[in-house]
Amino acid sequence: MVVNLLHKGKIGLAPMEGVIDALTRDLLTRQAGFDWTVTEFVRVVDTRLPPRVFYKHCPELTERPVATPNGVPVHLQLLGSDPRALAENARQALALGAISLDLNFGCPAKLVNRHDGGASLLRQPDRVYQAVKAVAEALDGAIPVTAKIRLGFANRRLAVTCAQATEAGGAARLVVHGRTRDEGYRPPAHWEWIGKVRHHLSIPVVANGDIWTLEDYWKARTLSGCCDVMLGRSALADPWLAPRIRYWQQTGERLAETTWEMRASVLQEYAALQRQHLPDRVVVSLVKQWLAQMRQGNAEADQHFQRLKRLTDLDALLGSLTPSASSLAAYEPA
Ligand SMILES: Cc1cc2nc3c(=O)[nH]c(=O)nc-3n(C[C@H](O)[C@H](O)[C@H](O)COP(=O)(O)O)c2cc1C
Structure with missing residues (x-):
């Protein structure tokens, strides 16, 4: 039965720069649905950023636990390519109380990619490995490091190698957005490819991309084989999608459509x-x-x-x- 198969999976609220800030996280987690959220990325170049930058992206750092008002954990995301600078900022984030650090290897923005950040690193899996490893070593097991990738830059040739690089570097979990950088946000997201990646990893893999409805949720989980998913634009399009999935997981019943x-x-x-x-x-x-x-x-x-x-x-x-x-x-x- 569908409910038996799918009743357990967790749901993450995706990071969305310029769109999902602390207030949006608060609003979207007031009803039961999301299990964790991630901040917009903090851009790391070559220096240690001052605390105010971290507080701006993650005002929840001023509270304990670091969570939305309704208690949903907030993870902090870094975007950068210089292992030394990432490590220094990881230590800074840890000192400020971060509970989990996520590394962004998926950003498709031309400006970010030109400056060697986000998805551009997917062309060089060893650099993905070096970045994750530097952060994992800096955190020394105090809090987890996780990663978020796309299936590649121009094509999917290195999808598995990049994913393996995150695991080898010490990532505790990997979110895979099922498109390459060049595919932008064009549908479809390739959920079956997320499954191929998952097959080669032993850390949990989270399926992300184009889960707009309960039916999409079911298909994404079935095709990827992932237990957990992450919702981005659809959480804004329908703030009741995560609660609807949760309700369905628990009862097998559908909540009414959002009016x-x-x-x-x-x-x-x-x-x-x-x-x-x-x-x-x-x-x-x-x-x-x-x-x-x-x-x-x-x-x-x-x-x-x-x-x-x-x-x-x-x-x-x-x-x-x-x-x-x-x-x-x-x-x-x-
Ligand atoms: C406006 C916008 C901003 C985004 N900002 C980030 C970000 O800061 N960090 C990140 O890892 N992904 C970012 N993403 C990617 C999303 O987290 C997600 O991977 C992508 O939208 C696919 O999921 P969806 O189809 O559920 O929206 C952004 C996406 C959009 C549309």
Whole structure:
């Protein structure tokens, strides 16, 4: 039975630079669903970064345990290529109370890749190994080091070798985003390839990429053979996806579909939290950014996005999130 097979897996909230900050982590973990979260990457070049940089990316470091208000652990992510600098910053993060360090070998951004970071290291598995090893040695078993990779840079030829390099370097867990760097975010994510990688490793492998629905969750787990998954854009598109998976794991029943009113209430709450420390014009773009993520595969959210995208005043935007039936009817194409 499906429930028996799949009832155990953990769910991670993916790191998303410029999108998932501490407030978003808080909102997305208020209901049971996620088992861990990861910060946006801290960019490491060649120096030891001051504590304020770590606190900015991970304000949760000021609390014990290092977790969202609802108690979901927050792991800190580093992105860099210089083993010595990564090690120094790993020690700094440890001193500030980090509970787990994740290394980003998946970032496809041209600027990051040009400066020898993120997915560009996947062309040289030995450098992946050196980076993980340096951090593992710096942490000396005090906290785990984990890694996140794509299936390769231009092709999948080195997928297994890179994954093995993370394990050999001392990674305790590996997240695999089932696409190469050159595939960007183009569907599909190759879940069966994540399975090939997993087959060669003894550390836990987490499947990531394009898990948008309960059915995708089932397929991703079946094709990859992974127990655990990580959700990125879909967690924003449908903040009830992780709770829905969790509920299904526990009961075998489906939660009702997420309504526009539920999505709108998350956006309202998000704006109220962001507004406490950011100017209204910035909050307007953040709310629209999240609303744009909600359009993915959801015609109703797309309709609301089209209706709201030109509003520039925060109060007007928030006031219009849940329109009266008549104003929505007025928008509908003839
Ligand atoms: C806007 C954006 C920002 C991202 N930032 C990060 C990041 O900081 N660190 C990282 O490892 N991955 C980052 N990713 C990749 C995601 O964590 C994830 O691997 C990818 O989106 C595939 O998963 P999904 O299909 O569930 O979204 C980012 C993705 C997006 C779309």
